[in-house]
Amino acid sequence: MIDIILLTLLVVVAIAIIRMKDLFAVVMLLGIYGLLSASFFVAMDAVDVAFTEAAVGAGISTLLMLVVIAMTGRKEKTNRHKPLPALCIVLITGGLLIYGTFDMPHFGAADAPIHQHVAPRYINDSMAEVGVPNIVTSVLASYRAFDTFGEVVVIFTAGIGVLTLLSVARRKEDAEKISSINDSMHEQHLVIRIVAKMLIPFIFLFALYVQFHGDFGPGGGFQAGVIFAAAIILYAMLFGLNTARKVINQTFIQLIAAVGVLLYGSVGIVSLMNDGNFFNYNVLASDPIAGQHLGILLIEWGVGCTVASVMMIIFFSFAGRLELHQHNERVKNQESS
Amino acid sequence: MLMDLFNHWVVITLMMSGLYIVIAHGNLIKKIVGLSVFQTSVFIFYISMAKVDGGTAPILADDIVQYSNPLPHVLILTAIVVGIATTALGLSLVVRIKEAYGSIEEESIQQQDNQQQDNNAHAKRKQEEEA
Known part of the structure; x- marks a missing residue:
């Protein structure tokens, strides 16, 4: 349940990033986006990844972007070039990708191909072979x-x-x-x-x-x-x-x-x-x-x-x-x- | 049933938002932000594929039977740190562009480039005429 809420929030933040003109706000939103995705990674059991994303995505990258904005100015020009063709390309690509997902294994399925190849060896034998929990x-x-x-x-x-x-x-x-x-x-x-x-x-x-x-x-x-x-x-x-x-x-x-x-x-x-x-x-x-x-x-x-x-x-x-x-x-x- | 593919659809939505920012916005910093959004959507895709129902974090402990897949975690863990390093490289290019052109808007940079090219062509023609 919590992962669905986090993913919805991520979409909201992404749309806000598209619409904002003030680059300072955009960068702060990107920090929030990083923190939300770190929380999502915890919900997905990827604790190591969440750790890294929280330190990098929410921390250092926000900081670097702020430093750059201080040099380049924080206002974005209002005019976009060719928003309609861009929207068309994006919608077509997105539609094709969504069509592609219908053949994909369902979320959380234990018999998905990704879990069949090398992962069982890592999980079952790594303690005997490497000795690290x-x-x-x-x-x-x-x-x-x-x-x-x-x-x-x-x-x-x-x-x-x-x-x-x-x-x-x-x-x-x-x-x-x-x-x-x-x-x-x-x-x-x-x-x-x-x-x-x-x-x-x-x-x-x-x-x-x-x-x-x-x-x-x-x-x-x-x-x-x-x-x-x-x-x-x-x-x-x-x-x-x-x-x-x-x-x-x-x-x-x-x-x-x-x-x-x-x-x-x-x-x-x-x-x-x-x-x-x-x-x-x-x-x-x-x-x-x-x-x-x-x-x-x-x-x-x-x-x-x-x-x-x-x-x-x-x-x-x-x-x-x-x-x-x-x-x-x-x-x-x-x-x- | 409907929610089974929800993660994938969110990933595609985020990815397309990133792509739209990269195509439609002229501001170079905004473009890099778009690339970051795109990049993070790929991370989310990998990590949600690694999740197994009823699994826990892949740290071995007694009386746990089901672990999530550790391999995508490894790939994404390193990709995040590489991502920030390459983003920093992109941002430093933006800083240099700002110093050279006085702007980070794509159109104004393009305009200045065209002007420069015209001037060069003009000067060349003049030289040839004189010769």
Whole structure:
């Protein structure tokens, strides 16, 4: 029942997103959309996915879009181009897809083809083969480790892309001027700053818990990385970018992003050298189960490092660009007055 | 009976809303929001296929007989994080477009491009005439 309500709400939010002209409202609605879909994932038993979607969809993506809107302006032009042909295409495609669903297995059917192929092996044998209670972790980190490696490399590449597009070469004397603008904005929120200062250590602790408890409950490197980055981003938002840059060295997090991928890849190489297949952890220790545990621990560390530092790199690049925009605008205003 | 396919229809509705935003709206940020809506609808599709009636979350415990399918969970878990990384890349392109053109409306960007092209063609013709 709850899933039907959540899905209906999702449709309502999607329609509201289409109709809104104010981009600020659109971005907030997208955050709500992410949170609703995270709740839906909990109702569908996908706790790991819900965890990730709540941290990413409702948290970091909303934040990034807000930073971009601050640079590009929040009003959308009213005129749309060719709304009628677009509507036609959308309706025809949607109609065909709905026609296609009539042949699909019904929702929740246990005999659907998707549950017949590899899933029974994961559910029945993963405890004996991998020895980790959370099946999602054992599939992610052991059975499909090669696939996950690809995903980590994609995240790393996207991080590099953002860095190339947005990184600002800053001179020392500029940095001081920009920081004075930046700090004056953050002096007023005293209560938030003190509360956040107390919360941040616990957020870090929670991130580490999620990282290491991922074998036994929902969690793992992806979620832990996002939560860890969220704590740093919170710090940067409240205490100013320049303070945050002093706390976290930018070159250092770029290094960590690469080290994470390297750690992940080298686990594969080491298993290859010990006469196993790429990412076959059984050969890492004398006991296959101990080898699996070691391999999963190491690659989850690699994933956590890369995800956390790429998220931080992305945030710092965007925020640094925004800082530059504000600085340029102020200089322009001073010159004209 | 009717509700058996409800999830799929909602997924298609969401997917088509995303597609409509991408086609019909000229604002680049709105387009990226549309892509996110589209993307999340695919996540919802996978996760609802993984659900088994009477199943629980795929974390092994005693006296549980029915688990939901863990494989789609794995695929979507990684897809979400990859999704935010690629969205960030798209947003950074939008920022650069704004810096280069002073606008993020598709039509105005197209107009400026056309003007530039006309100017270039004009200058070329003039050069050839002079030669």
